[in-house]
Amino acid sequence: MALNLNPNFSEAGKRYFSAYSPGDDFYEMLINTHRDLSDEQSELLNARLILLLANHIGDIGTLREALSAAREGV
Amino acid sequence: MLKTYNYPKFEYRTPPEISSGKTLKVPVVVVGAGPVGLGAALDLQLHDIPVLVLDEDDTVSIGSRGVCYAKRALEILDRYGVGEAVCNKGVSWNVGRTFFRDQEVYNFNLVPEPDHHRPGMVNLQQYYLEEYMAARAASRPNLELRWKNKVVSVTQSGKTVTLKVETEDGFYSVEADWLIAADGARSPIRRMLGLEVEGKIFMDRFLIADVVMKADFPAERWFWFDPPFHPGQSVLLHKQADSVFRIDFQLGWDADPEEEKKPENVLPRIKAMLGDQREFELEWVSVYTFQCRRMGSFNHGRVLFVGDAAHQVSPFGARGANSGLQDADNLGWKLKLVIDGKAPEKLLDSYSEERVFAADENLMNSTRSTDFITPKSKVSRTFRNAVLGLAKNYPFGRALVNSGRLSVPAFLTASSLNTPDEAPTAFAGRMLPGAPMDDAPVLDNGDEGWLLDKVGNQFFALYFADDPNALDAATVDALSNLSFGSIAVQALVISSKPGVVNGGIPNLEDPRGIAAQRYDAKHGTVYLLRPDQHVAARWRTLDAQKVKAAVAKATCNA
Numbered sequence: 068m069a070l071n072l073n074p075n076f077s078e079a080g081k082r083y084f085s086a087y088s089p090g091d092d093f094y095e096m097l098i099n100t101h102r103d104l105s106d107e108q109s110e111l112l113n114a115r116l117i118l119l120l121a122n123h124i125g126d127i128g129t130l131r132e133a134l135s136a137a138r139e140g141v
Numbered sequence: 142m143l144k145t146y147n148y149p150k151f152e153y154r155t156p157p158e159i160s161s162g163k164t165l166k167v168p169v170v171v172v173g174a175g176p177v178g179l180g181a182a183l184d185l186q187l188h189d190i191p192v193l194v195l196d197e198d199d200t201v202s203i204g205s206r207g208v209c210y211a212k213r214a215l216e217i218l219d220r221y222g223v224g225e226a227v228c229n230k231g232v233s234w235n236v237g238r239t240f241f242r243d244q245e246v247y248n249f250n251l252v253p254e255p256d257h258h259r260p261g262m263v264n265l266q267q268y269y270l271e272e273y274m275a276a277r278a279a280s281r282p283n284l285e286l287r288w289k290n291k292v293v294s295v296t297q298s299g300k301t302v303t304l305k306v307e308t309e310d311g312f313y314s315v316e317a318d319w320l321i322a323a324d325g326a327r328s329p330i331r332r333m334l335g336l337e338v339e340g341k342i343f344m345d346r347f348l349i350a351d352v353v354m355k356a357d358f359p360a361e362r363w364f365w366f367d368p369p370f371h372p373g374q375s376v377l378l379h380k381q382a383d384s385v386f387r388i389d390f391q392l393g394w395d396a397d398p399e400e401e402k403k404p405e406n407v408l409p410r411i412k413a414m415l416g417d418q419r420e421f422e423l424e425w426v427s428v429y430t431f432q433c434r435r436m437g438s439f440n441h442g443r444v445l446f447v448g449d450a451a452h453q454v455s456p457f458g459a460r461g462a463n464s465g466l467q468d469a470d471n472l473g474w475k476l477k478l479v480i481d482g483k484a485p486e487k488l489l490d491s492y493s494e495e496r497v498f499a500a501d502e503n504l505m506n507s508t509r510s511t512d513f514i515t516p517k518s519k520v521s522r523t524f525r526n527a528v529l530g531l532a533k534n535y536p537f538g539r540a541l542v543n544s545g546r547l548s549v550p551a552f553l554t555a556s557s558l559n560t561p562d563e564a565p566t567a568f569a570g571r572m573l574p575g576a577p578m579d580d581a582p583v584l585d586n587g588d589e590g591w592l593l594d595k596v597g598n599q600f601f602a603l604y605f606a607d608d609p610n611a612l613d614a615a616t617v618d619a620l621s622n623l624s625f626g627s628i629a630v631q632a633l634v635i636s637s638k639p640g641v642v643n644g645g646i647p648n649l650e651d652p653r654g655i656a657a658q659r660y661d662a663k664h665g666t667v668y669l670l671r672p673d674q675h676v677a678a679r680w681r682t683l684d685a686q687k688v689k690a691a692v693a694k695a696t697c698n699a
């Protein structure tokens with residue numbers, strides 16, 4: 068499956084009236100999850116999160132694309 | 142003095158009560174003639190309620206404040222008779238550019254959604270908005286504006302609110318059945334009544350500068366994250382009317398406002414920002430402190446809070462005046478029904494309920510913008526910078542960049558005034574109960590017009606029909622008898638074909654089917670519309686009893 072680079076957030080059963088809402092919902096959750104953590108803890112959280120999401124995606128081809136897109140800009 | 146604008150001076154007249162010593166008795170007094178107080182007064186005036194407006198000042202908003210007025214606010218201003226003036230003078234922009242450090246990350250072109258009367262937003266200095274509203278208010282019957290009349294005390298007992306008003310000629314008293322407090326963020330009325338404003342979410346400081354550009358400069362919105370000329374903060378450049386450009390420098394909470402305001406600190410920053418030798422003149426500089434907070438409830442007995450007095454947000458997303466005008470829009474018809482004895486006072490609880498919901502949405506959106514623009518932790522900053530980096534190449538990254546979201550009206554889908562759809566899948570689209578109406582082009586007797594200009598100020602039942610000439614007698618009869626007791630419901634037929642409806646029921650033509658599409662309407666579909674142009678209920682078939690029951694629900698008469 069090709070890596071989806073278009074806006075893709077949504078929540079089942081939730082109605083959105085602005086295109087930006089689902090992405091902003093996610094971003095707020097992401098930042099809130101880090102609340103009150105030390106920098107080191109945040110780093111660990113991010114690593115765990117990547118592993119969880121990578122396993123969920125599963126498809127190595129998609130992950131390869133994501134890894135290289137992430138690496139490109141660093 | 143500004144170079145591009147002369148502040149009007151509204152005339153003070155000695156109130157007759159000062160020599161007569163009599164107490165002035167009025168049904169409604171509005172304290173504060175800012176955009177929201179004037180809006181509330183114009184709304185009540187449309188409902189034939191006499192209003193007295195008191196303001197301690199005698200001119201419009203001084204300096205640079207509100208800039209962006211979004212579509213819903215413009216539609217409300219249309220109802221108040223000033224939308225055209227605001228749109229004519231206001232500036233539209235489509236292109237937005239986003240910069241991160243010294244690079245442009247991406248730009249977008251906000252092509253206006255076709256087939257709406259009003260654009261997504263216009264930019265206009267707040268003093269123009271207030272000038273147009275004040276002129277409109279002054280020209281209306283039953284609406285008295287008293288400038289340089291300062292409210293110095295308020296008490297509430299039973300069904301009466303008593304105010305003491307100070308003028309240069311002395312004091313007088315006003316007794317009102319209702320008081321609308323539109324006296325701004327510091328709200329003296331709120332303080333006099335010992336009421337609190339809760340939930341201080343965050344505070345921020347901005348340096349606001351208006352500059353007049355000597356040469357052409359594009360009508361675009363430029364937003365910088367962490368620019369070299371103002372490291373660690375954000376900067377926004379916007380065009381207003383009269384070639385005046387507005388620049389918002391975020392300062393952070395620790396900045397020294399007096400120091401930042403000095404021309405020797407401001408001018409080099411603007412020069413660095415424009416990046417060349419463009420000539421400009423500084424028209425206005427000030428430092429504003431913002432808080433994000435709201436009152437727990439917007440109605441307290443016979444005192445109703447609107448606008449900044451009730452809620453304050455940071456300027457990201459331009460929500461102050463926009464949401465304040467929606468307060469006025471929501472309150473006017475409810476107060477009218479209560480004053481006329483057609484609805485219980487409980488209806489005003491729904492004013493608070495609905496507008497608190499909207500205020501929370503505004504607070505949430507401006508908090509999210511602030512958290513993106515000014516990350517509060519190292520990891521948050523890393524994510525923000527990662528988003529800006531990804532935005533350069535990927536659409537999903539662009540969608541996450543939050544430099545202030547356009548102010549859109551709240552969908553009051555959880556309001557207790559709504560009658561829910563009979564089946565959850567009966568309708569597609571977004572015009573569900575509680576939604577602010579979408580506009581659509583219509584023909585009225587062959588004349589081009591807009592749906593939103595044809596409804597409002599009272600309940601309407603919009604009935605979609607294929608052929609207006611072919612409505613049967615039973616339907617015409619039902620459409621002529623939708624009123625709930627003394628609360629009128631005006632039927633309005635809308636159809637793809639021209640024609641005339643029997644029984645004198647007005648009708649509109651929807652020649653390209655845009656209204657039918659936006660409302661997911663078929664032949665026989667009915668929408669019950671509130672006086673503030675929100676959907677109250679809708680059905681696939683007309684049943685007068687159901688319409689009446691929905692009106693009862695929407696007015697707390699159920």
Ligand SMILES: Cc1cc2nc3c(=O)[nH]c(=O)nc-3n(C[C@H](O)[C@H](O)[C@H](O)COP(=O)(O)OP(=O)(O)OC[C@H]3O[C@@H](n4cnc5c(N)ncnc54)[C@H](O)[C@@H]3O)c2cc1C
Pocket residue numbers: 172173174175176177178195196197198202205206207208209210267290291292293323324325326329330349429447448449450456459460461462463464465
């Ligand atoms: C820098 C800046 C940028 C902004 N940008 C935007 C934007 O782009 N879009 C937007 O929608 N909003 C914006 N806002 C917010 C907008 O300016 C306010 O939300 C709006 O002015 C609120 O209107 P109001 O009528 O509630 O209060 P105000 O405009 O504050 O009016 C209150 C009135 O009450 C009067 N008053 C106060 N006390 C008394 C008294 N005791 N007796 C009699 N009269 C009294 C005052 O004289 C004043 O006229 C911005 C604000 C700032 C500062």
